Structures are given as structure tokens and as C-alpha cells.
Amino acid sequence: xxxxxxxxxxxxxxxxxxxxxxxxxxxxxxxxxxxxxxxxxxxxxxxxxxxxxxxxxxxxxxxxxxxxxxxxxxxxxxxxxxxxxxxxxxxxxxxxxxxxxxxxxxxxxxxxxxxxxxxxxxxxxxxxxxxxxxxxxxxxxxxxxxxxxxxxxxxxx
Numbered sequence: 001x002x003x004x005x006x007x008x009x010x011x012x013x014x015x016x017x018x019x020x021x022x023x024x025x026x027x028x029x030x031x032x033x034x035x036x037x038x039x040x041x042x043x044x045x046x047x048x049x050x051x052x053x054x055x056x057x058x059x060x061x062x063x064x065x066x067x068x069x070x071x072x073x074x075x076x077x078x079x080x081x082x083x084x085x086x087x088x089x090x091x092x093x094x095x096x097x098x099x100x101x102x103x104x105x106x107x108x109x110x111x112x113x114x115x116x117x118x119x120x121x122x123x124x125x126x127x128x129x130x131x132x133x134x135x136x137x138x139x140x141x142x143x144x145x146x147x148x149x150x151x152x153x154x155x156x157x
Contacts, residue, residue: 035089037138037149039074041082041119046074046151054140054147067148068103068137077156080120084153087114088138096142102128102135109142122153 034054038047052067053059059067078084088097096109101122107115121127122134132155140147 034147035091037089037092037151038085038087039076039136039151039153040085040087041076041078044076046076048074048149048151050140050147051137051150052148053145054149056146058141058144058146059148064145064148067150068135070150073135073150073152075152075154078119078122078153079156080118080123082119083116084119084122085114085116086138088140088149089113092138092140092147095140095146098139100137100139102130103137104128105139106136119153123155 034050036047036049038045051070051073052063086099090113093111093113096111098105098109099107099115099117106117106121106127121129122136123129123132134153136151136153138149138151139145140149
């Protein structure tokens with residue numbers, strides 16, 4: 001009985017080692033995901049990996065211009081009376097990040113992982129808003145931009 005039990009244990013150990021090895025092999029073939037950025041309004045949230053960049057290398061100006069034109073961005077409804085919360089992974093915060101509204105800086109650069117802005121700002125012409133939707137971007141990097149995360153905020157009133 002002891003020989004049978006030790007044989008079963010060995011088989012289980014070999015099987016477990018095989019599963020772990022296969023898992024590591026599959027993971028090594030995958031690209032590392034870029035850091036995440038999140039926009040939260042009330043109890044609703046959208047998050048996204050970088051629209052452009054996010055791997056640490058500086059982006060060219062022409063790439064940034066194209067990236068700001070990207071139409072496939074996540075959308076969230078914003079009641080102008082609500083607070084809009086922005087959160088970024090520590091990897092983004094460490095390099096400094098700025099919130100852009102329609103491509104123009106809305107905030108100074110920050111190294112915090114979390115910021116809040118009143119929802120009314122995103123639909124106020126004084127801040128460059130036009131109509132009932134606004135493109136909001138999170139720009140990684142103080143001097144050189146190394147990543148851009150885009151979100152569309154739609155007025156919910």
C-alpha cells in the first residue's frame with residue numbers, strides 16, 4: 001500500500017510540474033499588457049490599456065496626433081453634477097501624468113495615482129468643450145509622452 005501511495009504522489013508531482021511548465025511557456029509567449037487607466041463616474045467605470053504607447057518609449061508627435069483621432073475609445077456617461085475620478089497604475093504615476101481635454105492640458109502633471117475633477121468642466125466652453133461629448137486623454141510622461149489613454153465622456157443630463 002505504501003509503494004502504491006508513493007507512486008501516486010510521484011505521478012501527481014510530475015503532473016503538477018508539467019502543468020506549471022506549460023503555463024509558464026504560454027505566458028512567456030504573450031505580450032506584457034500596458035498599464036491601465038480608469039475613469040469612474042458615480043458607480044460606473046471604464047478602464048483601458050494604452051491607446052498608443054505605454055511601453056516606456058517616447059512617442060513621436062505624428063503618432064500622438066493620430067492617437068488623438070482614434071475613434072475606438074471607451075465611453076462613459078457623465079452627469080455634470082457628478083465628480084469624475086481618474087485613476088492610473090503606479091507605473092504611469094511614476095513617470096508623471098496629465099489629463100488632456102480635446103488634446104489640450106486640463107491639469108498639471110501629477111505623480112499621484114488618483115485625481116478628481118467636477119463633471120461640469122468637461123462640458124464647459126470656458127475649458128474648450130464643444131457639444132455633448134468630450135475626448136479626455138491621460139498622457140504619460142512629463143517631458144516626452146510615452147503613452148496615451150483615451151476616453152470619451154458623454155453628457156448625461
